[in-house]
Amino acid sequence: MDFGKNLQYLRRLSKNLTQEDLAEKLNVSRQTVSEWETGEALPEMDKALELCKIFNCSLDNLFRDVMPVSDKMYSNLRLEKVKAFRYIMHTVLSSCPEDDALNRIFNYAKKFGIENPKVIGWDFPFLSQEQINVYHMHGYTAALILPDEIKIECQELPIYQQEEHNYAAIHIEHPFDSPFSTIPGAYRTLNDFMKVNGWEHEDKNIIPCFETVGETMDVYIACK
Structure with a gap:
């Protein structure tokens, strides 16, 4: 049973709710919450339902699921307003x-004289089962964020705008x-983060999710 780890x-995910904050919401002592998280005790049914x-x-989520544990590789979990950009x-x-x-994208950056280019990427989802199962293919899209001062006039190279x-x-x-574990784990953590805070996914007229490119990485999922 992973209840204690799941509760932590x-x-x-819930805005770094402290043990004291949670205890106050449940009308129990901080020590009680601590005992739940260390596995010394389990909550009564009414408290479990409140949790x-x-x-x-769900109760299954709380008591039976093995939820991801955000370790030292993950930080700065947040809701961020990403400014409008062209790409x-x-x-x-x-x-x-x-x-x-x-x-290809870094070559474009070099061609346009963009120093320190900001590049993002995401999996391309629109493949057939034959492409996936028979030919073992998958898709990936890379995108170059265009600085405001860069002007490109090329009919063969569409420029997209995100608000x-x-x-x-x-x-x-x-x-x-x-x-293969760290990056999917980040997406799972973000999905849990959104669920806990009551935020829905948004995918209309915007990039629904993406990753930054570099030695470190930030993963983003769009919220309504």
Whole structure:
């Protein structure tokens, strides 16, 4: 049973709710909350149901699920208002598309004389089952954020505009130490963060989720 770890995790997602804050909401002592989290005791059913209401989860989530544990690789979990930006993008479909997509975008940055380019990327979701299962392909889109002073006139290179929007975001300090667990774990943490705080996903006319490119990484999911 992972109840104690799950409770600590949910407290962190709920605006870093302290043990004292949670105890006050439940009308119990801080020591009681501490005993729940260390596994020395379990809450009565009425308190368990109150916890589910506070954290917008089910009893199964609370007592049976193994929720991600945000360790030292993750920090700065937040709701961020991302300012409006212009961008160009390039999508590659292959068995290993990330490098090709990113190289094309960095070449564009060099061509346009953009120093220290800001590049983001996201998985391209619109593949057929044949492409995935038979040819083992997946898609990746890389995008170059255009500085305000950069003017591009090229009919073959569309420029996209995204308006200011709210995103749930998290920072990963060493994303490529264990990328196949660390990066998906960041997305799971953000989805839990949104659920706990009652925020819905938004994907109309904006990039629904993306990652920054670099030695460190910030992962973003759009919120309504």
